[in-house]
Amino acid sequence: MSDWSMGYRTDVLYTYGYYRELNPLFVKFVLTSQGYACPDFGPGACACELGFGQGVSINMHAMSSGVNWYGTDFNPSQVNFARTIAQLGSCPVTLKDDDFASFAQRPDLPDFDLIALHGIWSWISPENQDVIIDFVRRKLKVGGVLYISYNVSPGFMLMEPVRHLMREFDQEMVAAKANADERVATISNFINALLGTNPDTIKAVPILRERIAGALGAPSSGDGKVGAGAKDTHYLIGEYLNTYWDISHFSTLAERFDAAKVSFACSASPKDLLDSINLSAADQQLLAPLKGKNIYETTRDFIVNRQFRRDYFIKGPMALSPAQREHEVDQLCFILMTPPSEVKYTMESRLGEAHLMESIYHPIVELMGDFKVRSFAEILAELNKDQVTIARQNLLEAILTLSCNGTLSPAVKLDSVDPEVVARCRKFNHALLEHEHIAQMKFLASPVLQGAFSLSDVFKVLLQIKLQEPNITRDVLCQKLCDIALSNGKTLNKDGKPITKRKEQEAILSEQVDLFLKHSLPLMEAMGTL
Ligand SMILES: C[S@@+](CC[C@H](N)C(=O)[O-])C[C@H]1O[C@@H](n2cnc3c(N)ncnc32)[C@H](O)[C@@H]1O
Numbered sequence: 435m436s437d438w439s440m441g442y443r444t445d446v447l448y449t450y451g452y453y454r455e456l457n458p459l460f461v462k463f464v465l466t467s468q469g470y471a472c473p474d475f476g477p478g479a480c481a482c483e484l485g486f487g488q489g490v491s492i493n494m495h496a497m498s499s500g501v502n503w504y505g506t507d508f509n510p511s512q513v514n515f516a517r518t519i520a521q522l523g524s525c526p527v528t529l530k531d532d533d534f535a536s537f538a539q540r541p542d543l544p545d546f547d548l549i550a551l552h553g554i555w556s557w558i559s560p561e562n563q564d565v566i567i568d569f570v571r572r573k574l575k576v577g578g579v580l581y582i583s584y585n586v587s588p589g590f591m592l593m594e595p596v597r598h599l600m601r602e603f604d605q606e607m608v609a610a611k612a613n614a615d616e617r618v619a620t621i622s623n624f625i626n627a628l629l630g631t632n633p634d635t636i637k638a639v640p641i642l643r644e645r646i647a648g649a650l651g652a653p654s655s656g657d658g659k660v661g662a663g664a665k666d667t668h669y670l671i672g673e674y675l676n677t678y679w680d681i682s683h684f685s686t687l688a689e690r691f692d693a694a695k696v697s698f699a700c701s702a703s704p705k706d707l708l709d710s711i712n713l714s715a716a717d718q719q720l721l722a723p724l725k726g727k728n729i730y731e732t733t734r735d736f737i738v739n740r741q742f743r744r745d746y747f748i749k750g751p752m753a754l755s756p757a758q759r760e761h762e763v764d765q766l767c768f769i770l771m772t773p774p775s776e777v778k779y780t781m782e783s784r785l786g787e788a789h790l791m792e793s794i795y796h797p798i799v800e801l802m803g804d805f806k807v808r809s810f811a812e813i814l815a816e817l818n819k820d821q822v823t824i825a826r827q828n829l830l831e832a833i834l835t836l837s838c839n840g841t842l843s844p845a846v847k848l849d850s851v852d853p854e855v856v857a858r859c860r861k862f863n864h865a866l867l868e869h870e871h872i873a874q875m876k877f878l879a880s881p882v883l884q885g886a887f888s889l890s891d892v893f894k895v896l897l898q899i900k901l902q903e904p905n906i907t908r909d910v911l912c913q914k915l916c917d918i919a920l921s922n923g924k925t926l927n928k929d930g931k932p933i934t935k936r937k938e939q940e941a942i943l944s945e946q947v948d949l950f951l952k953h954s955l956p957l958m959e960a961m962g963t964l
Contacts, residue, residue, distance in 0.1 A: 448512060449488070450488045451488075451491075454840075455550075455552065455703075455744050456483060456491050456552060457491075457844075457884060457885040458479065458481060460885070461581065462766070464704065465746060465748075467707070467833075469753055470700070470752065471577065471751075471758075473577055477501075480502045480547055481546055482505060482546045482550070483503065484554060485554040487507060488874070490877060491552070493520050493527060497523045497879045498883065498885055504530075505529055505530070506529075508531060508532065508533040509531075513529055519875065522866060522869070522872070523861050523865065534569070535565045538566075548578060549574050549581070550582075551583070553583060555584040556584045557676045563680075568694070571694035571695060574694070574749050575749065577748065581746055583702075583745070584687060585679070585680065586684055586735055586742070588683075588738075588739050589739045590741050592639060592641070593642075593649065594679075596645075596646055596649070597673075599628075600621050600674050601676075604621055604675050607624070617671070621670075625646060629646070651670075684743060685731070689728070696749045697747060697750075698745060699747060700746055701745055701746075702746050703744050704834045704837045708834060708835060713785075720737075721737075760826070764809060764810050767808065768813070768833060768843065769806075769807045769843055769883070769960065770841065771843050772841045773952070777836075778841075781835065781838065790835060794824055794829075797823070798836070801813065802842065807845045807847045807882060807960070810829070810833070814829055845882045845884075846881075848960075848962045856962050860962075862879050864901070867901060883961060892919070893946075893954055895915060897950075897964075899914050912944050916939070916940055919939075919943055920939055920943075926942055
């Protein structure tokens with residue numbers, strides 16, 4: 435571990451994820467839907483990301499909107515990568531390699547409308563947590579939003595002794611020079627040997643065996659062994675092997691942030707906002723009198739056995755009046771992100787599989803299937819053109835539901851975006867498609883989403899070919915994709931099974947080409963990507 439790491443593991447670089455909860459447009463959507471006044475986040479607004487990792491989120495948000503983003507991460511390799519991405523799009527973003535304490539004291543920072551930290555809080559020292567609280571107190575504007583994600587106790591409590599064992603074993607028994615994969619494999623072997631002794635702790639809490647399997651990434655059945663090779667070395671090391679692991683409760687965090695004068699507004703996960711699919715009638719009855727208090731969230735976490743929270747806090751939250759709320763909701767815009775034929779009308783939930791009422795969801799999907807960005811007011815008016823069939827509140831709930839898995843996304847109309855923002859997104863996307871050495875980046879920037887969307891490897895290849903040969907026919911595109919995807923004995927998987935027959939492989943790839951030409955390409959155009 436390096437001297438500057440403050441107990442944080444810096445020998446394994448962080449993953450290249452994008453998180454929409456940090457997107458000001460998404461923040462606005464969620465808070466408005468819950469009746470809170472939200473900063474404008476228009477051009478000139480300022481936002482800050484603490485611990486941006488590889489910088490995918492901060493870059494995508496700075497690239498695709500007029501918001502001025504500032505951020506820091508003390509790992510220089512990651513900052514280097516983040517700056518490389520920024521340069522590809524000439525992205526106006528300030529990326530520092532300061533530790534939190536030094537960054538917090540910089541005299542050259544503005545006050546912020548949004549301060550965001552994802553995957554940071556639970557793995558840093560109490561002193562660094564205090565630095566962040568003080569930073570939010572001083573630098574978040576009144577009315578500004580804090581986004582923070584963190585582990586909580588109910589869901590993680592059982593894992594505490596396991597995490598303690600893994601960390602202690604790692605420190606005392608695994609050679610410091612072992613690489614990340616070897617370390618995780620050695621720890622997995624140790625845990626397997628331990629489980630093999632059928633310890634009383636497991637007898638007392640049998641579900642723990644399954645939880646350990648989940649953490650180490652192998653089935654809990656069969657020979658009972660777990661982690662025959664952890665599924666995600668980065669996750670395991672980041673989650674369990676850092677010096678600090680804070681799994682306290684929602685109310686503990688909320689009370690600490692009281693010193694920064696911020697109050698809890700709502701969850702940043704739309705799924706958590708849909709009580710009907712998460713809470714039984716008895717749950718709702720028990721929780722009703724607790725609404726608006728910290729105990730509501732703490733109890734709810736206990737009911738749902740929550741492990742990880744993503745929350746929005748506001749400095750001086752202000753509830754919108756019914757008329758203001760209606761007005762604000764009317765202005766929100768959306769785009770469908772999934773071809774209508776692929777939209778699923780079921781959703782996994784705590785209460786089992788929820789079936790989305792087709793009479794409500796079908797017309798919305800059909801209407802939005804042209805990938806046109808529409809405001810809430812426009813959607814409501816078009817759906818109810820002849821007679822009122824969908825009430826305002828049902829539409830809002832349906833939009834929240836469709837946003838859970840990204841079927842529908844908050845958006846802005848392309849013609850309302852500064853042309854300079856559109857130009858730099860396109861510059862970045864073209865550069866990314868041309869620079870194969872940045873293969874870790876699986877996202878393209880969209881001025882319509884004011885953020886990013888993920889691109890599968892197959893669609894990336896198709897896009898690359900199409901950009902080189904704009905007039906290519908479908909059949910030649912299929913041929914080229916097959917040549918690339920099946921070269922050098924490469925195989926394909928479908929539903930987790932290898933496909934070996936050439937005809938079947940070609941059929942699968944042709945389906946992908948059709949999906950790309952019919953839906954993905956028009957969607958990418960609608961998103962102002964290319
Ligand atoms: C789990 S990663 C999350 C990265 C990013 N937020 C994401 O979710 O993709 C935590 C990040 O915080 C950074 N970090 C940890 N302690 C820090 C400190 N004291 N000062 C600055 N950065 C820190 C690490 O380098 C790492 O990139």
